Amino acid sequence: MIGFKKRDTKDLLKTIARTHGISVAEVREEMQATIDEARNSPDPEKQAEFKKYFGNSTPTPEEFIYIMTKKLNRKL
Known part of the structure; x- marks a missing residue:
């Protein structure tokens, strides 16, 4: 399994922002809008899949990245 820690998500958001020439806040806003959608x-079916991973809560972008990375790493 690839080592990925919660603090790595903040670095990832910074990298995405730098790559796209936008602020970290803009990255978070775009991701949160997509998560909410x-x-x-x-x-x-999509509701059931979302609930399987996150229950009744809405994750932050950092939580989403961390949880999905853990799930994907388990499949590798």
């Missing part, structure tokens, strides 16, 4: 999807 996925959570509130009218598609029952």
Whole structure:
């Protein structure tokens, strides 16, 4: 498994921001909007998948990255 810690998510957000020439706040806003859109999807299958990973809560961008990275690493 690839070593990935929660603090690594902040570095990743900084790298994304630098790469795209935007602020970390803008990266977080875009990611949060996408997370909210996925959570509130009218598609029952997408809702079930989201709930499987995050329950009834809405993750922050950092939580989303960390949790999904852990899930993907388990599959490798």
